[in-house]
Amino acid sequence: MDYITILGLIAASLTTFSFIPQMIKTWQRKSAKDVSLVMLITFNIGIFLWLIYGISLQALPIILANGVTLFFNIIILWLKIKYR
């Protein structure tokens, strides 16, 4: 695997797993008042379209990264709605 691909995989891992601390924080604080609902909805729709894009291109890295990111962000959105 070349250096550029490894760089892309590290980038994808960081942006994907960055949402775990947000998920835990929202769960622990039982509050997401400072988190924008419009941001969460827009971001989730965008990630969903990225997923469809990845499936259309049969591009596994795009499918995986966006599938996992969507999973985390749906939970964050659900917590946001639950605790408001």
Add this chain to the structure above:
Amino acid sequence: MDYITILGLIAASLTTFSFIPQMIKTWQRKSAKDVSLVMLITFNIGIFLWLIYGISLQALPIILANGVTLFFNIIILWLKIKYR
């Protein structure tokens, strides 16, 4: 331009511009206590690596989307640190 490319551009626009409402909300509330600092730092590093990845591949859509996303998220991180 084919449908898949248009889908990708819509996806990129949504995930990029979703951070504008978060930026405005943090600015207005003067608070980002519910926003995870670890998430913001990890996400910013990840987006920075995506930008380097895009530059390495000379892929303009990746450079543009991640350049703009990084700009918004550095401001959100700065507001988070400023108001804590």
